[in-house]
Amino acid sequence: MTLTEQVKAVGRKAGARVVGVAAVEAFREKVPEGYRPEDILPGARSVVVAGGDGPTAGAWRSPDNRVMEITGYDLRENVAVHAMCDFIEGTLSHHAIQAPSLPVHGHEPPMSMMHAAELAGLGTRSLAAHIILNPEYGLLYYAALITTLQLEPDQPLAEPACPHPGCAAMYKRIGTTPCLRVCPACLSGTVQDGRIQQSTYDREKCHSRAQTYGIGSFQKGLLQIVNEDDPARRRTMIHSDFFTKSIQSLGFFRDSIAQCFECMRVCPVGRKYRKLQ
Amino acid sequence: MADLPSGATTQLKTFALKSGATVCGVADAAAFNARAPEKQRPDDLLPGARSVVVVGGAQPREGDWAATSPWVMQTMGTTERIQGVGRRLAQYIESEFGYYALYVPPGTASGDTPFLSLMLAAELAGLGSKSLAGPVLNRDHGFMYWSAVITTAPFEADAAEENPACPAPACREMWDRDRTTPCLATCPGDNGGCLSGKLENGRAVRTFYDAARCNTRVHTHWVGGFQKVLEETLNEPDRDKRKMLLYGDFFTRSLWAITYSSTNIAQCFECMRVCPAAHGLKEMK
Numbered sequence: 001m002t003l004t005e006q007v008k009a010v011g012r013k014a015g016a017r018v019v020g021v022a023a024v025e026a027f028r029e030k031v032p033e034g035y036r037p038e039d040i041l042p043g044a045r046s047v048v049v050a051g052g053d054g055p056t057a058g059a060w061r062s063p064d065n066r067v068m069e070i071t072g073y074d075l076r077e078n079v080a081v082h083a084m085c086d087f088i089e090g091t092l093s094h095h096a097i098q099a100p101s102l103p104v105h106g107h108e109p110p111m112s113m114m115h116a117a118e119l120a121g122l123g124t125r126s127l128a129a130h131i132i133l134n135p136e137y138g139l140l141y142y143a144a145l146i147t148t149l150q151l152e153p154d155q156p157l158a159e160p161a162c163p164h165p166g167c168a169a170m171y172k173r174i175g176t177t178p179c180l181r182v183c184p185a186c187l188s189g190t191v192q193d194g195r196i197q198q199s200t201y202d203r204e205k206c207h208s209r210a211q212t213y214g215i216g217s218f219q220k221g222l223l224q225i226v227n228e229d230d231p232a233r234r235r236t237m238i239h240s241d242f243f244t245k246s247i248q249s250l251g252f253f254r255d256s257i258a259q260c261f262e263c264m265r266v267c268p269v270g271r272k273y274r275k276l277q
Numbered sequence: 278m279a280d281l282p283s284g285a286t287t288q289l290k291t292f293a294l295k296s297g298a299t300v301c302g303v304a305d306a307a308a309f310n311a312r313a314p315e316k317q318r319p320d321d322l323l324p325g326a327r328s329v330v331v332v333g334g335a336q337p338r339e340g341d342w343a344a345t346s347p348w349v350m351q352t353m354g355t356t357e358r359i360q361g362v363g364r365r366l367a368q369y370i371e372s373e374f375g376y377y378a379l380y381v382p383p384g385t386a387s388g389d390t391p392f393l394s395l396m397l398a399a400e401l402a403g404l405g406s407k408s409l410a411g412p413v414l415n416r417d418h419g420f421m422y423w424s425a426v427i428t429t430a431p432f433e434a435d436a437a438e439e440n441p442a443c444p445a446p447a448c449r450e451m452w453d454r455d456r457t458t459p460c461l462a463t464c465p466g467d468n469g470g471c472l473s474g475k476l477e478n479g480r481a482v483r484t485f486y487d488a489a490r491c492n493t494r495v496h497t498h499w500v501g502g503f504q505k506v507l508e509e510t511l512n513e514p515d516r517d518k519r520k521m522l523l524y525g526d527f528f529t530r531s532l533w534a535i536t537y538s539s540t541n542i543a544q545c546f547e548c549m550r551v552c553p554a555a556h557g558l559k560e561m562k
Contacts, residue, residue: 056367058379058428062322067392071382231512238508241387247500251535252384277280277376277429 003092004152007048007084014083015076016050017137020120023047023153024146027119031112037146040111041097046151048084049113049120051140052077057274060265069213069259070252077143085145094149101143107203113142120144121154126162127189128179128263129201133161138270160195164268168194178266187263212259213242213249221246285374286433289330292369297362299334299418302402305434306427309393309401317393319427323379328432329425330366331395331402335359336421339561342550351498352533354542356383356422363424376430383424389492395423403435408443409474409481410460410548411491412555416442420555444481445553452476459551472548497544502531 001009004021011019024037024044037044052075059071081098088096100110114132117123123132123140134140135157167177171191180187186206189199207216221243228234237243282288286303293301306319306326319326335358341350363380370378381393396413399405405413405421412420416438448458452475455462464470466485471494473485493501506528513519522528549555 053368056371056378056380058323058367058371058377061324061377062379063324064316064322064386064392066386067322067379067382070384071380225507226511234511235508238504238511244500244504247503247535248384251500251537273371276371 002152003149007087007092007149007151010087011048011050011080011084014080015052016080017053017140018051018122018134019080019084020049020051020117020122020154021046021151022049022116022119022121026153026156027115030115035110037099037111040100041095041146041148043095043148044146046147046149046153047099047116047120047144048081048147048151049116049122049142049144050077050080050084051117051122051134051137051142052080053137054139054141055261057276060261060274068261070249075141075143077141081143081145085147088145088147088149092149094147096145096147096149099144099146107207111144111146113144116144117142118156121156124157124160124162125196125199126179126267126269127167127177127187127191127196127199128162128183128267129187129203129206130199131264133267133269135159135161136270137273138267139264161269162267163191163194163196165194166268167191178268179263182266183263206260210258210260213245215250217242218246218250281374281376281430281432285430288373289366289370289432292373293330293332293362293366296365297334297358298332299336299421300404300415301330301332302399302404302435303432304329304331304398304401304403308434309397312397312401313394317391319393322381322392323377323427323429325377325429326379326427328428328430328434329393329398329402330370330428330432331398331404331423331425332359332362332366333399333404333415333418333421333423334362336418337546339556342546342556343561350546351544352537356542359422359424363426366424367426367428370426370428370430374430376428378426378428378430381425381427389488393425393427395425398425399423401437403438406438406441406443407483408441408460408552408554409448409458409483410443410464410472410552410555411483411486412549414442414552414554415557416440416554417558419557420549420552441481442554443552444476444479447553449476449479459553460548463547463551491545494545495543498527498530498534500535502527503535506531 008019027036037047059068085096088094101113103109117132123134126133163177168191171177186202190197225234225237290301306329309318319329335355360383367378367380370376386392399413405415408414415421451458461472461474464472466473471487471491474483506522510519510522
């Protein structure tokens with residue numbers, strides 16, 4: 001087993017559904033200076049990306065929309081990344097860090113996990129909110145590590161996962177795809193010759209729908225409460241279901257990651273894993 | 278057990294125990310219909326549900342119960358570990374057996390209403406029975422935390438427990454002698470506490486439980502504490518007092534509790550602390 005295969009095996013054993021490797025040089029084309037892997041870890045040679053499962057097929061099937069809104073995810077990709085970091089540092093004696101992926105300015109993270117997943121050959125951007133789709137499993141959640149260890153890189157996928165052949169045929173027939181049709185408010189795009197020709201995504205609008213409960217709703221609720229002069233009304237707002245759930249979502253972030261999944265619900269990529277008995 | 282390979286239920290339980298559960302049981306999804314309100318039944322959450330797999334464990338260790346500092350139990354909850362097992366089990370059922378599996382979210386659907394009562398699920402899966410104090414107690418291990426997975430897989434259901442852990446023999450003796458039990462004595466509903474009840478024919482019968490009062494004591498420093506101080510602060514005209522409220526120990530601990538919600542789950546365990554059945558059968562040195 002090569003070093004690269006060993007690292008990937010550690011990641012998969014720790015719960016990653018897929019693991020890919022990108023060389024740090026691959027980031028230079030699209031990532032500005034100051035945000036590249038070697039700017040985060042001096043001497044970085046490789047980026048290892050882990051993709052973890054999202055909701056179970058049973059969760060997708062639930063008619064109670066609140067289940068998907070607050071059901072928990074494993075987020076095992078983070079565990080897998082830490083297991084691989086431990087292996088690289090402990091056994092292979094090279095530096096390894098988890099790549100920082102939480103926003104530090106607005107929605108911007110220090111390093112894009114979506115871009116890392118693309119470069120590591122794990123998926124391609126879709127018409128649906130530009131979510132990275134793995135051609136086999138569809139929606140996955142991604143985490144990455146940066147290491148000074150030289151690993152054998154994977155190549156970006158030659159064939160995009162989106163549009164799925166069924167969606168390309170639908171577009172040809174009626175000029176739209178399942179995701180574009182289900183959310184014309186946030187998404188638009190065109191398909192030509194079976195490829196995405198153009199795609200736009202209203203992130204602000206999507207954010208307000210997908211993260212109904214979270215930091216943003218807490219801030220919104222708090223501002224309204226602070227600006228309310230009437231103590232009785234303030235009390236109602238503070239103890240309301242909306243504000244309570246917003247506070248809960250801060251604590252149970254892992255269990256309350258998103259409240260809208262509609263563009264992914266209709267996406268056929270990886271659907272075979274959602275069709276069970 | 279059509280379609281499932283023989284031994285599937287045993288395989289599932291072995292996996293659950295290996296993943297960190299102390300106990301694992303299976304309830305027939307239809308068994309909920311008689312006792313759970315509509316919208317809180319397995320089929321409401323997952324159409325075609327046949328079984329509910331319940332895992333229990335992650336309870337405080339005997340060392341936690343024995344600790345002399347109240348802050349140990351107040352800030353060192355372990356419930357998150359059993360939720361991880363539940364999540365893992367849901368994925369295992371789908372990938373290993375090819376049936377839909379829905380991990381029951383540990384939070385509430387709205388207000389204090391759960392998606393599915395985990396305590397009822399534990400009872401129906403034969404893992405324990407309700408105690409006079411409220412929590413479901415397992416005969417061997419006592420008090421524990423629960424997680425559940427609803428699935429379309431027809432696993433073999435376990436029978437409900439016939440001999441409840443509560444009342445423990447020592448509590449029966451105490452009742453015969455003093456007309457009270459350790460849990461009733463430590464939190465008496467008629468004297469500022471939350472519980473009232475009696476033993477009838479050797480069985481526990483709870484006659485009163487003040488859930489709202491219990492909630493304010495168990496979750497002293499959680500979301501409710503945050504909301505309380507926020508309201509007080511906004512109503513406070515004095516700037517210095519506002520500052521004291523926001524930097525006070527109470528508000529600070531409430532913020533810790535929210536951000537470390539899984540490890541800061543409860544601040545009152547007294548009815549369970551004194552319960553002889555809550556600590557399981559294993560003797561500690």
